[in-house]
Amino acid sequence: MKHDDVCEVTCVDDIKVKRVKETISQKNTMAVSQIFKALSDDTRIKIAYALSEEDELCVCDVANIVGSTTATASHHLRLLRNLGLAKYRKEGKLVFYSLDDDHVRQLIQIAFTHQLEGKAHE
Numbered sequence: 001m002k003h004d005d006v007c008e009v010t011c012v013d014d015i016k017v018k019r020v021k022e023t024i025s026q027k028n029t030m031a032v033s034q035i036f037k038a039l040s041d042d043t044r045i046k047i048a049y050a051l052s053e054e055d056e057l058c059v060c061d062v063a064n065i066v067g068s069t070t071a072t073a074s075h076h077l078r079l080l081r082n083l084g085l086a087k088y089r090k091e092g093k094l095v096f097y098s099l100d101d102d103h104v105r106q107l108i109q110i111a112f113t114h115q116l117e118g119k120a121h122e
Contacts, residue, residue, distance in 0.1 A: 038083050039111075043068065044076050048099070051086060052108040056098040 039045050046066045050057060057065070063073035077097050080086040085104050088097045099105050 034083055035085065035107075038079060038085060039108075041076070043072075044080060045108075045111075047073070047076055048080065048085065048104070048108050049112065051097060051099045052105045056089075056096045058094045058096050060094075062097065 039048060043066050047062055050062060050065045059070050059073050059077060062077060063070045066073060066076075068076075074095075077086060077088070081088060081097070084100055086097050087100050088095050090096075099108075
């Protein structure tokens, strides 16, 4: 079966390839892929989205939003925290989570904006 989305001949632009390979070799692609891996889980993207909408949420709020137990919500929040996407603070017996910084918020918002734009092209 032929695909029309594949080059039919080999033609490499050595200058572009060399430039991009040098640039990408200086990047920590594994760390970035881990961010996207963490966000590829439906529950975690819901949590990240919820945290992008509110400055902070307690674990109980997060569990209620995603329809899980507090233990499950804590597990997902801990993973987001360990990857540097979220942070927490403890206040008495409550634990409040927020996104680590505005870059994470932008990443989440851009992903949802892109998804809506893609839907418009269907």
